[in-house]
Amino acid sequence: MIGRSGVVETLQLPDEIQHHLMHMGFMPEAHVRAVRRAPTGDPTVYAIDGMEVALRRETARWISVRESEEESR
C-alpha cells in the first residue's frame, strides 16, 4: 500500500465531505500516492496535488483508486 500510487476514480461520500475532499485535491483523474502511515497505523498520509493530506481509513475506503500505468517507485 505505502509507496504505491494511483488515479482517483470516484468518491462515494456525502456531498459535503466530497466537496471538501475535492477542494483538497481528491478529484477524479488526480494522481494520488500513499506516502506513509502514522506510527499508530492509521491515518495514512497521501501525496496529492503537491500536498500531503492525512485521511483515516474510514474515509479513504470510500475513495476508489485505479492503479496507474506508470508505477512510481
Next chain:
Amino acid sequence: MSDCCTTATIEMTPTPRIAGKIQTVVLVGPPNSGKSTLFNRLTGLRQKVANYPGVTVEQHYGKLSGIGRADLTLIDLPGIYSLNTNSEDARVAVDVLHGKMPGAPSPDAVLLVLDSLHLQRQLMLAAPILSLGLPTLVLLNMSDLMETRGGEVDTLALAQELGVPVAKISASRGTGLDSIKHFLDKKSQPIPQTPRLELPVVGNPRSYRQWATGISTRTKYKAPLSSEWTRKLDSFLLGRVTGPLLFLVVVFGVFQIVFSVGLPVSNGFQELLNGAGHKVGLLLGNGWLESLLIDGIWRGVSSVLVFLPQILLLFLFVGVLEDSGYLARAALIADRVMRAIGLNGKAFIPLLSAYACAVPAIMATRTIENKRDRFATILVTPFMTCSARLPIYMLMIAAFIPNKPILGDFFGLQAAVMLSLYVLGFLAALATARLLKSSILKASSAPFILELPQYRVPTLRSLGLRLFDRGKVFVQQAGTVILAVTLVLWVLSHIPFHAGLPQSIIGHVGQWIEPVIRPLGFNWKIGIGLLSSVVAREVIVGTLGTLYGADPATQSLSLQAALRHDLTLGGAMALVVFFAFAMQCTSTLAIVRRETNSWKWPALQFAYMSVLAYVAALATNVLISRFF
C-alpha cells in the same frame, strides 16, 4: 462532464456605494494561505475582534495602518475553500462579502490571498470570489519560496485571465505589500471601465477545478518542487519508533518547562503583585476603601493575573509547534488514541495545555475545525487538573494524609493521593467526551482531514503577535468578569458593615446552604469557601484562612490543625474530589462563553460539573466514613 465547461460572461457592476470611494476591505483566502500573517502585517497590533451574532467563528478587523492607509478598515474572513455554505466558516464569509452580516459594513474591495506553492488548487476559490463583482486584488503569497524552489507563473497573463490585478507578495517577509497600497489608492479614484470575465457557471468543485487548471496552464504555472527535507524530517518525526518517542519528549518537555520555569515565575509575579497591593494599601490607610480596593478587587484580580506568565509560556510553545508545522504531525500521532474517546488528534494539545490552565487550552481549541469536536473538547477541558486546583489539594493532603512510603521514599501515600486526583480528572474528561459524542454532539459527518504543511522556521514576529493577542484576551477577562465577581463577593461579605464574616450576607448564605452540603461532610465554613471559590479555585485557601483565623475556637491553631479539628477524613477527601469535578472558575466560564458565543454551553457545563462534583463528593464521604 458537459456542465463543467460552460462559461458565462459576467458584466462587473460597480459597487452601489458612492462611486469610487472605498472604506472597507475584506481579506479572503483558503486555509493555510498565509492570510493571518498578512492580516497582522497590514494592521499591526491595533486589531479588534468582531463577534457576529449567533456565530462562533471569531473574526478580527483592524485599520490598514501597516501600509499607511489607517482610514480604511480591513476585515479578516475565515479561511475557506469555496463559497459553498455548508460550513459555518463559509457562511460567515459569504454573508460578509454580500454585506449581509449584521454589524459588518458591506465591503468595497477584496484582497484574495492564494498560496503560490499550490496555486492551481488555490485558484479554485478565485472563481466564486471574482463572480461577486467587487474590485479585487489577487495576492500570490509565498512567491519568494515558490521561486527559490523552482516554481514560476506569468503574473501578467494571470491578471489578464482573471481580469483583475495580480501581485506577488511574501507576507512573512513583508515584500510586495506596496502593490496593495497602490491598488487601494487607485481604487479610491473613480472606478475604471468594467472588465469582462469568463467564469465557470456551475458552482461545483469539478467545474472550478477545470477552470483553474485551464488558467494555470495558460499562465505557464509551474508548481515548485516540494521541499526534500520536509519529507526526510517526516520519515524521522513520523517514524514508527522515533515518531512516538519524539512526541513524548516534546509533550513532557513542554509540560515540564511550563511547571518548572512557569511556576517560580508565577510565584515571583504573585509576590510582586501582593507587594504592590500592600504598598498602595498603606497609602490608603485602614478603612473600608483599603479593604475594598486591596482585599477585594486587587486580591481577586491578581489571583487570576498570576497565571499570566504560565499561560504566555504555554502559548509560546503551542505557537512554535503550530508555526513550525509539528502540531499537525502531533495530531497525526495522537489521532488513534483520541479517536477512542470520540475526539480527533487535534484535541490533544488543548487537553495537554489544560493541565496548566483551562483558559489557554480552550483558546487553543481553535485549531480544531470540526465544530462538534471542538465544542466537545471545550466542554471536557476543565476536568483536566489545572494548577489552580493544586493549592487546595496540597492543603488537604498535607492536613489529612499521613506520608507513609509506598514505593520507598520516592513515592509516598501523599503523592499517590495527588496522582489519583489527576487520574480522576482525566477519567472524568474521557467519560464526558464519550458521553457528549454519543449524545448532543454526536459525530457529525465531517471526517478527519489533516493537511500536513511543510516545515518552516517560525518567525519571532508572528509568535510575538500571537502572545500579545492571547495575553490581551486573558487580561481583559481578568479586568472585566473577574473584577465584577470579586466586587460582588466583597460587598456580600462586608454587608452589614462592621460585622464579622459569619454575620455578613455571604456568611448567612453559607449557613443557609449548610444542610445541602452536610451530607458531603462539609460545614458552613467550607460552604463559604466553596461560594468564594467560584471566582477561582485557589481563592478557597485564602477564604478558609480568614474564616478559621476569625473563629475563637481555632484561632490559635494553624490552618492545617484547624481543618483537622473541624473536618472528618471523609469530608476532607470529599472536598478535594468536589474540586476535581466542579467548575469553580469564572475565567473558564467566561472564555467558554466567548469561544462558543453563547451562554448555553457554559451554563450546561457548570450544571453538569456541579452535579457530578456533588454526587462524587457524596459518594466519597459515605465510602470513607464507612470503611475508615
